Amino acid sequence: MPEDKVIVNNLTKKFGDLLVLDDVSFTIGKGEFVCLVGPTGCGKTTFLNLLVKLIEPTAGEILIDGEPADPKRHSLSFVFQEPSAFPWLTVEDNIKFNLRIKKFPKNVIEERTEQMLKLVGLTQQRKLYPHQLSVSAEQRIVIARSFAMFPDLLLMDEPYGQMDIKLRYYLEDEVLRIWRETGSTVIFITHNIEEAVYLSQRCLVMSSKPTTVKTIRTIDLPYPRNVADPAFISIRQEITDMIKWW
Amino acid sequence: MKKNKKLKRLVLGFLGIAVFLGIWQLAGTLGWVSTKILASPTDVVATFIDKLTNPKPDGSTLPQHIWASLKLALIGFGAACVIGIPLGLTMGFFKGMDHFFNPLFEIIRPIPPLAWIPVILLILGIGTTAKAFIIFVAAFVPCLLNSYVGIKRTRTTLINVAKTSGATDMQIFFKVGLPSALPMVFTGVKVSLGTSWATLVAAEMLSSSVGLGYMIQRGRTIVRSDIIIVGMLTIGVIGAILVFLLSLLEKKIAPWRNKK
Numbered sequence: 001m002p003e004d005k006v007i008v009n010n011l012t013k014k015f016g017d018l019l020v021l022d023d024v025s026f027t028i029g030k031g032e033f034v035c036l037v038g039p040t041g042c043g044k045t046t047f048l049n050l051l052v053k054l055i056e057p058t059a060g061e062i063l064i065d066g067e068p069a070d071p072k073r074h075s076l077s078f079v080f081q082e083p084s085a086f087p088w089l090t091v092e093d094n095i096k097f098n099l100r101i102k103k104f105p106k107n108v109i110e111e112r113t114e115q116m117l118k119l120v121g122l123t124q125q126r127k128l129y130p131h132q133l134s135v136s137a138e139q140r141i142v143i144a145r146s147f148a149m150f151p152d153l154l155l156m157d158e159p160y161g162q163m164d165i166k167l168r169y170y171l172e173d174e175v176l177r178i179w180r181e182t183g184s185t186v187i188f189i190t191h192n193i194e195e196a197v198y199l200s201q202r203c204l205v206m207s208s209k210p211t212t213v214k215t216i217r218t219i220d221l222p223y224p225r226n227v228a229d230p231a232f233i234s235i236r237q238e239i240t241d242m243i244k245w246w
Numbered sequence: 247m248k249k250n251k252k253l254k255r256l257v258l259g260f261l262g263i264a265v266f267l268g269i270w271q272l273a274g275t276l277g278w279v280s281t282k283i284l285a286s287p288t289d290v291v292a293t294f295i296d297k298l299t300n301p302k303p304d305g306s307t308l309p310q311h312i313w314a315s316l317k318l319a320l321i322g323f324g325a326a327c328v329i330g331i332p333l334g335l336t337m338g339f340f341k342g343m344d345h346f347f348n349p350l351f352e353i354i355r356p357i358p359p360l361a362w363i364p365v366i367l368l369i370l371g372i373g374t375t376a377k378a379f380i381i382f383v384a385a386f387v388p389c390l391l392n393s394y395v396g397i398k399r400t401r402t403t404l405i406n407v408a409k410t411s412g413a414t415d416m417q418i419f420f421k422v423g424l425p426s427a428l429p430m431v432f433t434g435v436k437v438s439l440g441t442s443w444a445t446l447v448a449a450e451m452l453s454s455s456v457g458l459g460y461m462i463q464r465g466r467t468i469v470r471s472d473i474i475i476v477g478m479l480t481i482g483v484i485g486a487i488l489v490f491l492l493s494l495l496e497k498k499i500a501p502w503r504n505k506k
Binding site (some may be wrong): 131 | 401422
């Protein structure tokens with residue numbers, strides 16, 4: 001087990017009287033790829049927003065490298081559900097955005113940008129604006145931008161929710177590849193169980209509101225995984241049974 | 247194909263103007279309207295050419311009138327942009343600014359620019375400052391309002407992207423809010439320019455001795471409809487040119503606005 005990167009202690013969130021997150025605790029190792037699955041509307045997004053401090057918890061704490069999580073101190077990245085490339089920046093300037101906010105040295109910014117452009121295959125389109133590209137290319141810009149920081153923690157909130165199967169498969173492989181090359185720690189939220197089993201080393205299964213961690217399922221299948229593999233199918237089935245809400 | 251469409255559009259545009267001029271000309275020659283009341287297009291063209299160099303009968307040549315008006319409009323308009331845009335943007339982004347200025351602005355906003363004239367005359371007299379101020383008041387509101395709404399409409403997701411990467415409020419304002427508001431700021435500036443140009447005639451009613459508004463007033467006094475129309479058309483054409491120049495500037499500064 002690698003050293004702990006993220007420690008979540010007794011995290012609780014209430015909106016007024018509504019208890020959304022109830023006493024959630026777990027740890028995530030450095031460089032780990034973790035998926036969060038749970039029924040739609042179970043508070044997964046609330047949970048991510050808490051992790052990056054977009055909202056404050058009612059109780060509990062989140063530690064990154066032993067310190068309270070803080071976007072100004074830690075390098076965090078977020079891939080949101082909806083398209084989030086800056087329409088006024090070209091592909092390469094979009095990728096540089098986070099690096100510039102964090103005031104990385106110029107040569108590092110250039111180097112990382114080249115590397116990310118190559119990784120997501122947008123080198124030719126570097127001078128174009130997002131609206132000149134397809135939706136999937138826009139999501140690739142966002143992924144490149146998020147990984148370019150080599151973030152301590154990368155959070156992805158159903159980034160492929162809107163895409164068709166072919167694109168999803170393609171981008172899933174891409175994320176795995178970039179994750180391996182950059183050594184980032186990734187928390188990936190999805191309600192697609194097959195996606196979760198395909199991607200993650202561990203799968204956190206959440207319950208319906210108020211959200212708690214029901215089980216943590218380690219998935220030790222080797223990459224690249226085969227969705228038709230009987231072992232794969234049995235894990236998928238097992239997790240599906242756990243979150244059955246119908 | 248594309249070239250063909252462009253040509254068709256151009257031809258139709260010219261045709262529209264030509265038909266309009268034709269009816270206007272006929273109205274005079276067929277005696278529907280007396281040419282004393284409504285000068286014919288040919289008379290207007292002749293007056294236009296004459297006025298390029300002849301200061302009579304209103305005291306200045308057309309270029310002098312244009313320059314005087316342009317100066318006035320641009321001072322008022324420029325001041326409106328310099329004050330209105332930053333104020334609108336900061337009001338739209340920083341809650342404290344909004345709460346402080348919004349009630350005041352909401353009261354000032356419905357007052358028509360022309361209603362300011364009496365009080366401006368009392369305070370500033372009847373000089374250039376007073377006239378420029380009236381134009382400023384007229385141009386200020388659309389500038390501020392569009393900048394305000396523009397930055398308020400910044401997508402939350404984009405702000406959150408910056409926030410999670412650790413941006414400060416100032417960084418978010420300049421790197422996310424500002425560029426996101428830019429297209430609407432430009433809309434505001436264009437509307438402002440139009441308004442300031444339109445308020446010109448009213449402003450120049452305050453004792454001018456030169457300017458397009460003055461020239462029109464003068465034309466009415468001495469019953470010279472050709473001079474009035476030359477003044478009106480000059481205002482129209484220059485207004486259109488200024489808006490066109492702004493659109494060019496916008497394409498340069500905000501190239502992402504032109505969708506596929």
